Amino acid sequence: MTESNERLLNRRIALGITGSIAAYKAIELMRMLQREGADVRVLMTNSAVEFVGTLTIETLSQHPVDSDVLALQGDGQIGHIASAHDVEAIVVAPATAHWLAAMASGLAGDTITAACLATSVPVVVAPAMDGGMYAHPATQANVARLREFGYRIVEPESGVLASGMVGRGRLADLGTIVDATVEALSEASGTATSRRSSNRAAAPSPSPSPAPAPAPASVPSRSDLRGRHVVVTAGGTSEPIDPVRFIGNRSTGKMGIAVANDALDRGAAVTLILGSVTVEPPAAAQVVRVETAAQMQTALQALTPPEGPFFDVLVMAAAVADFRPRTPSDKKVGRSGGMTLELDPTPDLLAETAKRVAAATKSSAARRPVLVGFAAETGSFDKVAEKLRAKGVDLLVANDVAEASSGFGTDTNKVTIYSIDMPPEELPVLDKSEVAELLLDRVVVRLGLTGRAASDAAGATATPESAVSGR
Numbered sequence: 001m002t003e004s005n006e007r008l009l010n011r012r013i014a015l016g017i018t019g020s021i022a023a024y025k026a027i028e029l030m031r032m033l034q035r036e037g038a039d040v041r042v043l044m045t046n047s048a049v050e051f052v053g054t055l056t057i058e059t060l061s062q063h064p065v066d067s068d069v070l071a072l073q074g075d076g077q078i079g080h081i082a083s084a085h086d087v088e089a090i091v092v093a094p095a096t097a098h099w100l101a102a103m104a105s106g107l108a109g110d111t112i113t114a115a116c117l118a119t120s121v122p123v124v125v126a127p128a129m130d131g132g133m134y135a136h137p138a139t140q141a142n143v144a145r146l147r148e149f150g151y152r153i154v155e156p157e158s159g160v161l162a163s164g165m166v167g168r169g170r171l172a173d174l175g176t177i178v179d180a181t182v183e184a185l186s187e188a189s190g191t192a193t194s195r196r197s198s199n200r201a202a203a204p205s206p207s208p209s210p211a212p213a214p215a216p217a218s219v220p221s222r223s224d225l226r227g228r229h230v231v232v233t234a235g236g237t238s239e240p241i242d243p244v245r246f247i248g249n250r251s252t253g254k255m256g257i258a259v260a261n262d263a264l265d266r267g268a269a270v271t272l273i274l275g276s277v278t279v280e281p282p283a284a285a286q287v288v289r290v291e292t293a294a295q296m297q298t299a300l301q302a303l304t305p306p307e308g309p310f311f312d313v314l315v316m317a318a319a320v321a322d323f324r325p326r327t328p329s330d331k332k333v334g335r336s337g338g339m340t341l342e343l344d345p346t347p348d349l350l351a352e353t354a355k356r357v358a359a360a361t362k363s364s365a366a367r368r369p370v371l372v373g374f375a376a377e378t379g380s381f382d383k384v385a386e387k388l389r390a391k392g393v394d395l396l397v398a399n400d401v402a403e404a405s406s407g408f409g410t411d412t413n414k415v416t417i418y419s420i421d422m423p424p425e426e427l428p429v430l431d432k433s434e435v436a437e438l439l440l441d442r443v444v445v446r447l448g449l450t451g452r453a454a455s456d457a458a459g460a461t462a463t464p465e466s467a468v469s470g471r
């Protein structure tokens with residue numbers, strides 16, 4: 001798990017999500033609140049549900065989403081009234097111009113305004129919208145009105161907006177919203193807290209003294225990959241020129257090994273197909289050492305026979321060489337004559353694995369594993385969405401390897417996760433272990449969509465070991 005101060009240990013928080021393009025960021029906000037120890041339940045407006053599906057949120061929060069102002073809970077209580085009385089704070093992020101206007105006027109047309117009206121707990125509001133909309137006197141008057149209610153407003157930031165225009169309206173940094181929530185709660189309970197800028201600076205601090213509360217039910221289980229087989233490729237391949245020399249790349253394998261570690265922590269059986277790496281692989285993984293792209297191809301082919309893949313998840317983090325010498329020499333080439341190398345492109349291992357998987361599972365979508373690729377780019381992510389489609393994967397994790405925080409060999413990475421059915425998610429600079437955790441959170445949600453474990457589908461005899469070794 002990500003290190004955390006647990007400044008919200010056992011705190012019950014309602015997260016209100018309204019219909020802004022920034023709604024997808026609320027999922028990450030929910031995870032950050034959970035990492036602080038909070039039990040988060042989510043209220044959504046109808047238009048927010050159009051932007052982000054409730055399945056992801058319900059799975060990660062382990063609570064039903066309350067988006068229907070007329071709905072009753074299973075116990076007959078009115079959902080938003082129960083939330084209003086049960087939680088200790090309400091965080092509305094992102095808050096649209098429409099929602100601010102409704103709230104300022106006390107119009108209880110959605111579950112979030114209704115809960116805010118019915119509650120006396122602190123309310124934190126983080127607006128997000130077009131810059132012109134935020135600057136409009138009507139919106140500014142509504143924000144001022146909310147301040148009069150005692151609500152804590154986390155101002156939006158300036159930057160490029162969904163429209164492509166630049167203005168002040170981008171949802172505030174998620175760490176700032178978490179900080180504001182901690183402060184609002186400690187002010188309400190009169191407890192001093194330490195402030196920190198993000199959920200990553202984990203200096204220990206006393207947690208606020210909460211009212212007695214049930215243990216948080218919402219922290220995602222660390223066994224959510226139990227019974228699943230996760231295959232990770234990591235490190236670089238080396239393509240021989242002669243017995244002494246090779247074409248290689250700068251990959252250290254850190255990102256892939258971080259994914260393998262997190263998958264093991266979550267209870268998965270992990271096969272690690274490993275090229276050249278500078279870090280130790282986890283002892284609990286089954287490690288298949290390879291040197292060349294061709295050997296990695298053979299290992300992947302063994303895992304994807306025509307009767308179906310032997311895994312539930314493939315994370316292709318390896319830096320596979322794109323070119324290899326056409327005719328490697330079996331004798332050391334002398335220096336005197338100089339050297340001209342003819343290079344051939346290597347096959348796209350991920351794309352061909354995805355094709356084999358699709359062919360083997362076309363009659364049963366439930367057996368389709370989740371496929372994840374990485375895209376090492378320099379300067380722009382223009383090609384990434386097309387790469388995702390061309391490779392036939394579910395998720396593609398793009399990073400700019402020209403940036404200091406996400407280059408080869410660093411312990412951090414700054415990635416944007418592209419998905420076949422969600423807007424791209426730009427994550428801040430994070431430790432590779434945190435990137436791995438957030439990536440596998442998304443994989444876990446997708447596994448829920450694609451169905452049962454590969455071991456169920458392929459039969460009890462198909463173990464990872466037998467698949468890779470051909471036994």
Ligand code: CTP
Pocket residue numbers: 293316317318319320321322346347348349350351372373374375376377
């Ligand atoms: N990959 C692969 N086989 C290759 C090259 C790359 O399976 N021969 C995989 C990588 O492991 C990664 C993804 O494809 O998961 C994207 O790799 P990247 O190098 O960014 O893309 P390429 O397909 O090589 O495209 P290009 O180099 O032209 O940008």
